[in-house]
Amino acid sequence: MDSPTVEAGMNLEFLRPLVKRAETRIVLLVVDGLGGLPEAEGGPTELERARTPNLDDLARRGICGLHEPVGAGITPGSGPSHLALFGYDPIRYQLGRGVLEALGIDFDLGPDDVAARGNFCTVDASGKITDRRAGRIGTDKNRDLCGLLRKVAVPGVQVFVEPVKEHRFVLVLRGRGLSGDISDTDPQSVGKTPLDPVAHTREAEPTAKMVAEFVSRARDILAGHHPANMIVLRGFSKRPAWPTFGDIFGLKAAAIAAYPMYRGLAKLLGMKTLATGEEIADEFATLERHWDEYDFFYVHVKKSDSAGEDGDFERKVRVIEEVDAQIPRLMRLRPDVIVVTGDHSTPAALKMHSWNPVPVLLWSRYCRPDSVERFSERDCLAGGLGPRFPATDIMPLALANALRLEKFGA
Amino acid sequence: MDSPTVEAGMNLEFLRPLVKRAETRIVLLVVDGLGGLPEAEGGPTELERARTPNLDDLARRGICGLHEPVGAGITPGSGPSHLALFGYDPIRYQLGRGVLEALGIDFDLGPDDVAARGNFCTVDASGKITDRRAGRIGTDKNRDLCGLLRKVAVPGVQVFVEPVKEHRFVLVLRGRGLSGDISDTDPQSVGKTPLDPVAHTREAEPTAKMVAEFVSRARDILAGHHPANMIVLRGFSKRPAWPTFGDIFGLKAAAIAAYPMYRGLAKLLGMKTLATGEEIADEFATLERHWDEYDFFYVHVKKSDSAGEDGDFERKVRVIEEVDAQIPRLMRLRPDVIVVTGDHSTPAALKMHSWNPVPVLLWSRYCRPDSVERFSERDCLAGGLGPRFPATDIMPLALANALRLEKFGA
Numbered sequence A, B: 001m002d003s004p005t006v007e008a009g010m011n012l013e014f015l016r017p018l019v020k021r022a023e024t025r026i027v028l029l030v031v032d033g034l035g036g037l038p039e040a041e042g043g044p045t046e047l048e049r050a051r052t053p054n055l056d057d058l059a060r061r062g063i064c065g066l067h068e069p070v071g072a073g074i075t076p077g078s079g080p081s082h083l084a085l086f087g088y089d090p091i092r093y094q095l096g097r098g099v100l101e102a103l104g105i106d107f108d109l110g111p112d113d114v115a116a117r118g119n120f121c122t123v124d125a126s127g128k129i130t131d132r133r134a135g136r137i138g139t140d141k142n143r144d145l146c147g148l149l150r151k152v153a154v155p156g157v158q159v160f161v162e163p164v165k166e167h168r169f170v171l172v173l174r175g176r177g178l179s180g181d182i183s184d185t186d187p188q189s190v191g192k193t194p195l196d197p198v199a200h201t202r203e204a205e206p207t208a209k210m211v212a213e214f215v216s217r218a219r220d221i222l223a224g225h226h227p228a229n230m231i232v233l234r235g236f237s238k239r240p241a242w243p244t245f246g247d248i249f250g251l252k253a254a255a256i257a258a259y260p261m262y263r264g265l266a267k268l269l270g271m272k273t274l275a276t277g278e279e280i281a282d283e284f285a286t287l288e289r290h291w292d293e294y295d296f297f298y299v300h301v302k303k304s305d306s307a308g309e310d311g312d313f314e315r316k317v318r319v320i321e322e323v324d325a326q327i328p329r330l331m332r333l334r335p336d337v338i339v340v341t342g343d344h345s346t347p348a349a350l351k352m353h354s355w356n357p358v359p360v361l362l363w364s365r366y367c368r369p370d371s372v373e374r375f376s377e378r379d380c381l382a383g384g385l386g387p388r389f390p391a392t393d394i395m396p397l398a399l400a401n402a403l404r405l406e407k408f409g410a
Helices: A012-020 A053-061 A077-085 A099-103 A139-149 A202-222 A245-247 A259-266 A280-289 A304-310 A313-332 A391-401 B010-018 B054-061 B079-083 B097-104 B139-149 B200-222 B245-249 B260-268 B282-287 B304-310 B311-331 B393-403
Strands: A026-031 A062-070 A114-123 A129-131 A158-163 A167-172 A228-239 A253-257 A298-302 A338-342 A358-364 B026-031 B063-068 B112-125 B130-133 B157-161 B170-176 B230-238 B253-257 B296-301 B335-343 B358-366 B388-390
Touching: A012 A053, A012 A245, A012 A391, A026 A077, A026 A259, A026 A313, A026 A391, A026 B245, A053 A313, A053 A338, A053 A358, A062 A391, A077 A259, A077 A391, A099 A114, A099 A167, A099 A228, A099 B253, A114 A202, A114 A253, A129 B063, A129 B097, A139 A158, A139 A167, A139 A202, A167 A202, A228 A358, A245 A253, A245 A313, A253 A259, A253 A280, A253 B157, A298 B079, A313 B010, A358 A391, B010 B245, B010 B393, B026 B079, B026 B393, B054 B311, B054 B335, B054 B358, B063 B245, B079 B260, B079 B393, B097 B230, B097 B260, B112 B200, B130 B260, B139 B157, B139 B170, B170 B200, B245 B393, B253 B282, B282 B296, B282 B311, B304 B311, B358 B393, B388 B393
Parallel strands: A026 A298, A026 A338, A253 A298, B026 B296, B026 B335, B063 B388, B253 B296
Antiparallel strands: A062 A358, A114 A129, A114 A167, A114 A228, A158 A167, A338 A358, B063 B358, B112 B130, B112 B170, B112 B230, B157 B170, B335 B358
């Protein structure tokens, strides 16, 4: 599927002409999976349990609330939830599966590349799939097989085959006039043979032929590599031609993220990604180092989400406390606007992303503080931003507080 | 008018692919007209006056708020307000007047039936209407006259004439190729003659002729039955071809409602309606009896609304207390998600439906409790669901809490 050819969303179309330049700096600190749930009935959430004197101080001086990334009851993936934080309506702006997978390894997708998510799989003598994940082969084996597949020459295009984890890889075709409007070869069930890639439009026919050629060659190469003796592909898509974050908001934006997925996403929107280390403190050191070069910083902390996904309540508490300890460094930089939030909730009690609204704290000289005294889910309910506001409100609020929006109308 | 040929709304189109199956059960308890107003300035509302220890306990352990069925300031009828609770945008999904009237007597409308609301009326010697309600004849008289009209044979269709209350009845034509795209015969004022039914489209012409034939025969039959010596018809409409509740939400749904209107509405959306008694306790007994057979139960309590409409504050308080007393029976069934709310407010002070937001309480293991300690209008204002959220949020929230929605995007 081609990524939907979306115009700038209603919000963005409205906002863009109001944007003005200013000498102010905004920091959007995303603590991934920040929102939580009580471990036991009546108990505190992860954030409520954490000792966060610095965030509490910001909450006291700022304005708080809870956002919903996509809508009531909707549990978002990291792609849609980040798009929403960045001001892009996540229902209007949807990324294809192949593009998301390429972002996940921070692959530098060109505007004409077509990406697909690939699985190594097992087929029997008749060609029918017996295991859609090839027994979850190890990542090392995956890397070797990708090395073999990379040697496939398809006339007219350059072929990239990049390992992800276990049985997963990314296929990228680079060439002219390619289209992502091609059906999956993955039948999504065992007992069936992989499907032929079918072009949904006339324009996609040459690309479908190239994919078929690649798959046919891959079959030959993998024949002796049971259980990974075949591949299936899905989510053919191109990098969308969306307006960039910088163009819309008039910001020189940089992303500081230890994890490739988030760098990939930021890059897709035209942000500059800054090299950083694995630790939270490394990310704040990167922020300090580049402070004078940008006027918008997206700082992403991954470990809170990982702890939530692992169901590790206490570890998530500690990650939040680790973030809190970095806040004084941030304050010393004298930013004009700080937003601290998560992209979604990842309660340890659920061991997964959830639909529960996400605490938000916005601080600026002009934010009009509310009565919230602590940064927590329960306290933010009484905040001035409201208990369930759309995440896409965050960017206009940040810009306004940075005195970067003109008056609307006379 | 034919019911608008509406596609599945944006919300529903978005939600449907996210729905997954689970072994969880949801109960939506609708206390009709639940929201109220103080009887005297500074006093409590009906719900605030009521002693509701069980609902308060659920509110303490759950998440609360107030919904708006249609929008700010809009007082809804029971049709739109229930559609909103069931997740159907009530502005997008509108029922014709004839269909609503047929639902009101739980008439089993077929997909090709055309229904209209009828009034017996009084005409003078020149045929001009002198009373649009025929002096509000008694329901017994109405029943006799419907018996006479039922004998009218119109070639090509089966004719149903069903009494409602006083001067009101339902006309249903059953046949092939019928259309509801016909103008009212009711001029909506006295001093005018009833209008001819006019087809708005070519397809509706045969139906318009049949209606004209029926009206002409009715005039002859009723000639000697002054004051009910004529009829007027309005709101010609067909049962809409909407996606069913079960299809959209992946739920096996049952309705428990003592009043025909609510059974009719539930049936229209494809819910199974369960036989039950007149009393609130009967409805909970029905719930217990069928607990294992369904995964969604809509339980409707009518008496709170009737008390409000009668302006009887104390009676409405007692109905709410009667509902509260049944909550322990509900809890013993161990539902996964409970939603308690009203379809709209019916303050005794107004003696009618009103626009005031309606208290909502949602309880589940994963709802993230707020600080609300009592189930009341004032307490719900501080709840985690917000003080004025769209009623159409309730179904996605209930599904999410029942772990019945997939993640959106990767």
